Amino acid sequence: AQKVTQAQTEISVVEKEDVTLDCVYETRDTTYYLFWYKQPPSGELVFLIRRNSFDEQNEISGRYSWNFQKSTSSFNFTITASQVVDSAVYFCALSEDSQGGSEKLVFGKGTKLTVNP
Amino acid sequence: EADIYQTPRYLVIGTGKKITLECSQTMGHDKMYWYQQDPGMELHLIHYSYGVNSTEKGDLSSESTVSRIRTEHFPLTLESARPSHTSQYLCASSEWSLSSYEQYFGPGTRLTVT
Numbered sequence: 001a002q003k004v005t006q007a008q009t010e011i012s013v014v015e016k017e018d019v020t021l022d023c024v025y026e027t028r029d030t031t032y033y034l035f036w037y038k039q040p041p042s043g044e045l046v047f048l049i050r051r052n053s054f055d056e057q058n059e060i061s062g063r064y065s066w067n068f069q070k071s072t073s074s075f076n077f078t079i080t081a082s083q084v085v086d087s088a089v090y091f092c093a094l095s096e097d098s099q100g101g102s103e104k105l106v107f108g109k110g111t112k113l114t115v116n117p
Numbered sequence: 118e119a120d121i122y123q124t125p126r127y128l129v130i131g132t133g134k135k136i137t138l139e140c141s142q143t144m145g146h147d148k149m150y151w152y153q154q155d156p157g158m159e160l161h162l163i164h165y166s167y168g169v170n171s172t173e174k175g176d177l178s179s180e181s182t183v184s185r186i187r188t189e190h191f192p193l194t195l196e197s198a199r200p201s202h203t204s205q206y207l208c209a210s211s212e213w214s215l216s217s218y219e220q221y222f223g224p225g226t227r228l229t230v231t
Binding site (some may be wrong): 013035037042043044045046047050089091105106107109110112 | 150152157158159160161162165176205211219221222224227
C-alpha cells in the first residue's frame with residue numbers, strides 16, 4: 001500500500017528564515033510520481049511540482065527547492081527566505097504509474113506553515 | 118491556468134436534504150476525481166472517473182454517489198445529508214503526457230450539515 005508521511009503538523013517561522021518541509025513515502029512500485037501542493041487560506045490546491053521516480057535531480061524554482069532521495073524515500077521541500085505569503089498548508093502526494101499516466105493521489109496529512117512578519 | 122469550477126463554494130444545509138455538488142472542467146480531461154478534506158486537513162480520494170460512463174470508488178468509503186455522463190461534468194450527490202458529511206469537497210481533473218503531468222484542482226465546496 002502507498003503511504004505518505006509528513007511528520008511536521010505545524011511549523012512557525014519568522015520572515016526571511018529558511019524552512020524545510022519533510023515528506024517520506026512508501027510504495028512498492030518502481031515507477032511512481034511525487035507531488036507538492038500548496039493550499040492557501042482560500043482553500044484551492046495549487047500545484048507546485050511533480051517528480052517521477054527515475055529523476056532524482058534536485059530542482060530549484062526561485063525561493064523553492066526540492067530534494068528527492070530514493071535511498072531514504074524522501075522528497076523534502078525547502079523555502080528559502082520565507083515570506084508571509086508563503087503561509088499555507090503544504091501537501092506532499094504520491095501516485096503510482098498506471099499505463100504511463102499518474103492516477104489517484106495519496107496525500108500526506110499536510111504541514112501548516114505560518115510565516116510571521 | 119486551470120479551468121475547473123465547483124459550485125456552490127459554500128453550502129449550509131439541514132440533515133436529510135438531498136444535495137448535488139457540481140464540478141465542471143473545460144480542458145477536455147478524461148480523468149476526474151473527488152477528494153474529501155477533513156477539518157483536520159487530511160485529503161482522501163472518494164470517487165474517480167477515467168471517462169464518460171466510468172466511475173469508481175476511491176480509498177475512503179463515502180455515502181455519496183457520482184455520475185459522468187459528459188466529459189466535462191462530474192457531479193457528486195448526497196441523497197440524505199448528515200452532520201458527518203460536513204467537510205470540504207475538492208474536485209480535480211488530470212491529463213498526462215510524456216513531458217508533463219498535473220492534477221488540477223477546483224476551488225472546493227465547503228459543506229456544513231446542521
